[in-house]
Amino acid sequence: MAQQEEHRQTDRSLTMSRAMVEAIAHEMREDDAVFYMGEDVADYGGIFDSTEGLLDEFGRDRIMDVPISETAYIGAAVGAAQKGMRPIAELMFVDFFGVGMDQIYNQMAKNTYMSGGTLSVPMVLTAAVGGTYNDAAQHSQTLYGTFAHLPGMKVVVPSTAYDAKGLLHTAIRDDDPVVYLFHKRLMGIGWLPAPDGPKTGVPEEAYTIPFGRADIKREGADATVVTLGLHVHRALAAADSLADDGIDTEVIDLRTLVPLDIETIRESVAKTGRLVVVDEDYRSYGLTGEIIAGVAEAELAALDAVERVALPDVPIPYARPMEDEVIPDTDDIKAAIRRVRSDE
Amino acid sequence: MLGVTELQDMYETMVMARHYEERLQEEYLEGKQPAFDISAGPIPGELHLAAGHEASGVGVCHHLRAEDTVTAPHRPHHIAIAKGVDLKAMTAEIFGRETGLSGGKGGHMHLFDPDVNFACSGIIAEGCPPAVGAGLAAKKRNTDSVAVAFLGEGAIDQGAFLESLNLASVQNLPVVFVIEDNDWAISMPKERVTDVTNGAQRAAGFDLPGTRVDADDVIAISDAATDAIGRARDGNGPSLLEVQVHRRMGHFMGDAEGYRPDADRDAATRRDSIERLETKLRANDIDDETLDELRSRARERVDDAIEWAKEQPEPEPSAAYEDVFSSPPSEDPERAPSVADTGGED
Numbered sequence: 001m002a003q004q005e006e007h008r009q010t011d012r013s014l015t016m017s018r019a020m021v022e023a024i025a026h027e028m029r030e031d032d033a034v035f036y037m038g039e040d041v042a043d044y045g046g047i048f049d050s051t052e053g054l055l056d057e058f059g060r061d062r063i064m065d066v067p068i069s070e071t072a073y074i075g076a077a078v079g080a081a082q083k084g085m086r087p088i089a090e091l092m093f094v095d096f097f098g099v100g101m102d103q104i105y106n107q108m109a110k111n112t113y114m115s116g117g118t119l120s121v122p123m124v125l126t127a128a129v130g131g132t133y134n135d136a137a138q139h140s141q142t143l144y145g146t147f148a149h150l151p152g153m154k155v156v157v158p159s160t161a162y163d164a165k166g167l168l169h170t171a172i173r174d175d176d177p178v179v180y181l182f183h184k185r186l187m188g189i190g191w192l193p194a195p196d197g198p199k200t201g202v203p204e205e206a207y208t209i210p211f212g213r214a215d216i217k218r219e220g221a222d223a224t225v226v227t228l229g230l231h232v233h234r235a236l237a238a239a240d241s242l243a244d245d246g247i248d249t250e251v252i253d254l255r256t257l258v259p260l261d262i263e264t265i266r267e268s269v270a271k272t273g274r275l276v277v278v279d280e281d282y283r284s285y286g287l288t289g290e291i292i293a294g295v296a297e298a299e300l301a302a303l304d305a306v307e308r309v310a311l312p313d314v315p316i317p318y319a320r321p322m323e324d325e326v327i328p329d330t331d332d333i334k335a336a337i338r339r340v341r342s343d344e
Numbered sequence: 345m346l347g348v349t350e351l352q353d354m355y356e357t358m359v360m361a362r363h364y365e366e367r368l369q370e371e372y373l374e375g376k377q378p379a380f381d382i383s384a385g386p387i388p389g390e391l392h393l394a395a396g397h398e399a400s401g402v403g404v405c406h407h408l409r410a411e412d413t414v415t416a417p418h419r420p421h422h423i424a425i426a427k428g429v430d431l432k433a434m435t436a437e438i439f440g441r442e443t444g445l446s447g448g449k450g451g452h453m454h455l456f457d458p459d460v461n462f463a464c465s466g467i468i469a470e471g472c473p474p475a476v477g478a479g480l481a482a483k484k485r486n487t488d489s490v491a492v493a494f495l496g497e498g499a500i501d502q503g504a505f506l507e508s509l510n511l512a513s514v515q516n517l518p519v520v521f522v523i524e525d526n527d528w529a530i531s532m533p534k535e536r537v538t539d540v541t542n543g544a545q546r547a548a549g550f551d552l553p554g555t556r557v558d559a560d561d562v563i564a565i566s567d568a569a570t571d572a573i574g575r576a577r578d579g580n581g582p583s584l585l586e587v588q589v590h591r592r593m594g595h596f597m598g599d600a601e602g603y604r605p606d607a608d609r610d611a612a613t614r615r616d617s618i619e620r621l622e623t624k625l626r627a628n629d630i631d632d633e634t635l636d637e638l639r640s641r642a643r644e645r646v647d648d649a650i651e652w653a654k655e656q657p658e659p660e661p662s663a664a665y666e667d668v669f670s671s672p673p674s675e676d677p678e679r680a681p682s683v684a685d686t687g688g689e690d
């Protein structure tokens with residue numbers, strides 16, 4: 001809650017994209033080793049506004065449009081990072097990771113370990129994630145679990161402007177590779193309206209948010225909802241609506257998947273006994289199972305009921321009725337919370 | 345040489361492709377007013393329209409048969425129309441309807457029509473390897489079918505394309521790669537991302553013929569395609585063709601093109617391949633009346649398809665769980681949970 005209090009005290013509120021741009025600009029001013037590479041990041045300012053305005057201040061040498069060659073430029077970021085630069089490489093949609101995946105998981109994520117710690121790879125890989133606007137199977141995934149599963153990269157998923165800025169400062173300063181996944185629906189882009197929640201107060205000065213600290217976005221005694229990204233806001237809406245029925249839900253925003261703050265979740269479940277994990281990634285072999293296992297290992301006795309709400313194991317369909325069916329919404333979360341409370 | 349009847353056919357198809365994009369633009373923007381919201385309206389999601397690309401799709405596909413394979417990129421409609429994809433089913437797919445090509449699962453970037461061997465993909469250059477595979481299948485089966493992979497000039501720096509050139513070349517496969525050069529990859533002009541902007545030159549590095557057609561001219565494109573496709577059909581291996589086209593609209597609908605000089609957009613609008621062909625037809629004594637007739641027939645087909653598509657039912661939500669596999673995941677029904685059982689609401 002500490003952070004929540006803090007950003008309520010600043011009256012300047014920003015969209016998530018502005019908050020990210022502010023962090024990048026600050027780090028670029030402070031450290032000339034920082035530069036940004038991606039498709040359409042210069043004149044366009046990033047398809048999802050992730051670099052809006054940066055070209056004007058930093059020029060093409062540091063805000064670099066690159067060819068549609070994900071393997072080459074992500075790998076170039078790895079190589080430059082190993083030479084002491086601090087590159088930020090943007091994958092326009094996380095769904096394109098397949099094109100450059102070897103550089104991501106065999107080079108970026110493993111070089112530190114394989115070199116016995118003699119090398120470090122201080123880079124950030126940013127990518128837009130998520131559905132809800134009918135962009136179909138190749139442009140709607142989150143793939144949170146894929147990156148978190150493969151060892152050697154830290155994985156960050158902000159849900160508010162305040163968190164987005166603080167976590168991005170931390171990511172750029174981190175000496176290890178960080179995958180920073182921002183949800184398109186949260187950015188505050190004109191053509192893709194955001195829900196109310198992600199636009200928050202954001203201090204003008206730089207600040208960091210340590211990795212591995214989940215944030216309790218809403219305190220509650222009756223059930224614990226663990227989630228991330230867009231679904232933090234859907235879970236909060238579900239919790240608000242259930243509060244009218246006397247169900248008091250705690251909502252935990254993971255914020256970083258690697259490292260994972262399992263302690264905060266365990267403590268919450270020790271209190272509520274009921275756990276709902278909500279994820280916009282595929283259900284099987286992923287985040288929901290991981291969180292539940294992590295709780296069960298230490299708090300099995302406290303665990304009265306468990307539910308997971310996630311994408312079923314199907315590619316994301318295009319047409320609205322089918323996309324709505326597979327992406328968890330507020331009603332799905334409410335129903336799951338009711339189910340874990342059903343013996344009350 | 346193309347006869348005048350063929351030219352009239354091509355004209356009609358080009359008008360159809362152009363009108364299709366203009367009508368989709370209208371339909372797409374409806375429901376996105378006054379503020380543009382990508383997820384609102386009768387066609388949600390991204391929409392990449394190909395107005396200004398007609399000469400490429402029509403000039404190349406004119407020489408193809410139904411059994412020849414075509415893979416298209418994220419900007420596929422003109423190619424699909426020229427390949428003979430079922431217009432109504434394709435339109436219903438774009439509107440996300442149950443009777444669409446894929447029952448609404450694919451959408452405009454993922455159109456599949458096995459009847460005419462057409463497919464597309466939204467990941468840049470990733471249609472190239474499957475086209476090589478179709479060429480490989482044709483060779484193994486000893487048919488004279490060919491495969492054509494279309495890609496944008498922005499895709500020529502992608503490994504999937506360059507690796508495909510090499511594999512097709514070393515295996516001597518009946519594949520034609522067609523680069524549609526519209527000068528832009530979203531906001532990036534080609535000079536910014538490659539020092540070899542003539543994509544046809546990529547061919548030399550893999551020992552296959554490369555040709556560039558500079559004019560946005562369906563006749564010139566058709567001539568070049570005749571050679572390349574004929575060569576592939578005769579077992580003489582792959583070729584690479586780059587054709588100049590123009591992007592008359594934004595990269596996707598909603599793109600304000602703030603990065604694009606007005607002069608560039610104006611030039612793209614002036615260099616109209618359809619007008620060019622019209623001039624040619626007039627020079628061949630095709631009169632206004634005939635041209636009018638061709639145009640209205642083309643437009644009517646498009647308008648009919650769109651009207652039809654809009655009346656089609658939406659898919660059931662539960663259809664989302666079908667088609668993950670074409671066969672049951674396990675032969676033992678006791679042991680294979682349906683995908684729906686792994687859904688959110690169990």
Ligand SMILES: Cc1ncc(C[n+]2csc(CCOP(=O)(O)OP(=O)(O)O)c2C)c(N)n1
Binds near residue numbers: 070499
């Ligand atoms: C691997 C991959 N990287 C990036 C994108 C995002 N993207 C979609 S279209 C496009 C530009 C493509 O330009 P070009 O190939 O010239 O085709 P055009 O849009 O001009 O027809 C980009 C970068 C993508 N779809 N796939």
Ligand SMILES: [Mg+2]
Binds near residue numbers: 498530
């Ligand atoms: Mg292009």
